[in-house]
Structure formats: C-alpha cells, structure tokens
Amino acid sequence: MIFIIENLRETDVEAVVNLYQFIIDELHARSLEVERLHFKDIYPAEEVKKRLDNKDCVYLAGKEDGKVVGFVFAWVSEGVGNLHWMGLSPDCRKKGLWR
Numbered sequence: 001m002i003f004i005i006e007n008l009r010e011t012d013v014e015a016v017v018n019l020y021q022f023i024i025d026e027l028h029a030r031s032l033e034v035e036r037l038h039f040k041d042i043y044p045a046e047e048v049k050k051r052l053d054n055k056d057c058v059y060l061a062g063k064e065d066g067k068v069v070g071f072v073f074a075w076v077s078e079g080v081g082n083l084h085w086m087g088l089s090p091d092c093r094k095k096g097l098w099r
Helices: 010-027 033-040 045-051
Strands: 003-007 057-064 067-077 080-088
Touching (some): 003 067, 010 033, 010 045, 045 057
Antiparallel strands (some): 057 067
C-alpha cells in the first residue's frame, strides 16, 4: 500500500468532490437536505477546478495506491492559512495512515 498526499489535480476533482459530499452527508445526517446542500454548493466540481490555479487556495488529495481517499481544502486570507475541510474515506480511517 502506497499512500501519498499531493496537490489536487484536475483529473481527481470529481473524486474529491464526491468524497467531500459523502462526508457532508455523514456529518449532517440528521440535518435537512437543504442544509446539506448549503455545504455542498460551496464546492461544486467546476468551481474547484477553476480555483486550482488560485495561489490563495490550497487543495490537496490523499491517495492510496492511486485512488483518492482523502482531501484538504484550505485558503490563505490576508496572509493567514485557514483549513476549511479535511476528510478521509471510511475505508481508510483507523488504518494508521496519518501517523
């Protein structure tokens, strides 16, 4: 098993956004769908693709054997880094990948 963290590539955006949306559903399972959609609407795949070239956006993908299993969404605002979302697929949790 090879685990890497790299800058998000356009070819992996769909997989990362799908994982992000899965995690939103998981975290907000008891919320109304409209509330979950509020979070999901912030990171549509096409918008994420546009932001990949923005020097103030930090998008990372975690991959296990080439498959997207994690992500980080962060922004730099006025010189300060802000972590907005981080997620890991359920299959990879408690595996010790983050030691």
